[in-house]
Amino acid sequence: MSATTALFRNELRLTLRTPAIVIWTVVIPVVAIIVMCSIPGARQPLEAFGGLSVVEAYQPTLVVFAASMLALQMMPMILGQYRELGFLRRLRTTPAHPGNLLAAVLALILVIILVVGLFLSTLPLFFGLGSVGRQTLVVLLLIPCAAAFLAVGALLAAVIPNPRVASGVGSATAAVMWFAAGMWVPRAVFPGWLATVADWTPGGAVASLLTSAATGAAIGWQPLVCLVAWTVIGFTVAIRTFRWE
Template sequence: MTSTPSTPSTPSATARVAPQPRRSALGAMTANESRLLLREPGLVVWAVLIPVVADVVLALVPATRTASADLGGWSFSQVYLPVLVLFTASLLTVQGMPTILAQYRTDGVLKRLRTTPVSPAVLLGAVMISLGAVTLVVAVAMVAIPTVLGNPPPGNVLAFALVTVLSLGAFLSIGGLVSALATNPRMATGVGTVLTFVLWFFAGMWVPRSVFPELLARIADLTPSGAASGAMLDALHGSWPSLAQLAVLLAWTVVPAAVAARAFRWE
């Protein structure tokens, strides 16, 4: 009576299995951070519901879709679409991320992770992925909703998407820098809040960029929110961002990220 030999495992199968724990750790961390984010009603309301509701209201009011000479030939709805997108991005990344990471540092979460196979860098990546994903989903919704309600879509959708991703990268870098330098949650929240309001101003939240004095407009163009807002407005009319706008966004992505990488402390 013969027995059926067992099939030996091959090196190729082992090689395919080996990388899985790292990917699953990042995936599990990202899913957990996403759940925790959804349990923050204040942040969800301010970063998601308010801009989306404002976007719907602007899309439903016919007067906001009419071009105005006082706004540089733009309509009120066009002027505020980039502002609303940047509102969500900055609130989640520049204000929200430093507060989350500072609290983790204070509670010793990052220190304890250093003794486990899951490095603190995985948690940092999970926080950035979850916040970035929410930002992009809200941005897509705020572009799609007016289109569904009868407003014209951006003349250059690809350019608008490119600027949204670049501005998100710049805001994540700034948020990472604040996370690296803030020593406690109170400081992280305070610094992040001040920077967020500055970014909102240069994006044109309270005063449209089209009525900025020349000097203030030039300063705004050197900020990530000002460059992104201007490039998004150009994309709405079918243009691509200028090289200067791209350079500003890339600079605000690379420089803060480099400084944060050197200054960041897990404890």
């Protein structure tokens, strides 16, 4: 635990020294939610969004954007660079184990996702949208949502050793998650077959789950099962295939 804590602090320092990707990932959704909440019309229900306001429709999508960028692009790139530079191999000669570093990186990404998700989920309250109880449930649901994206990111880091390729594949995978979450086309207008396919991706499941929680609708079993399945499968494959060098 002490080794993991020390490595976590080191990863945090490195991130603060080169914060470009984190800033890009954090600033875009934060600015977007602030702008949307500031526009009165974006807080009104619209038929095009299935009776949701623009803020309610895009709030989960912004969470998906931040989580996918961090877990699917940033994490595989970090681990791939450490592997390529031989850092993981050299770490095995110290009292620390590469597993400690993996845990530290996962913890750091998880913390950032939860902090950004907390801001995105609570800001609408200051504009009269939602309720404290609903948004508290949204915040709690961020944990299984983040876990699913971290599992997919760990899988990519395990099966794709080259950091540049892993980052590229992660970006492409993230774009699929954004589409499934309704970034470009509102989920309310998805045809039935597309909605079904999207709901079984982490992006679609997160959007469905957080939308239901934020609007007070009943939370179905499907998005939770989807996220648990991706989490279990992702981490299982990652553990079995990950190579330290």
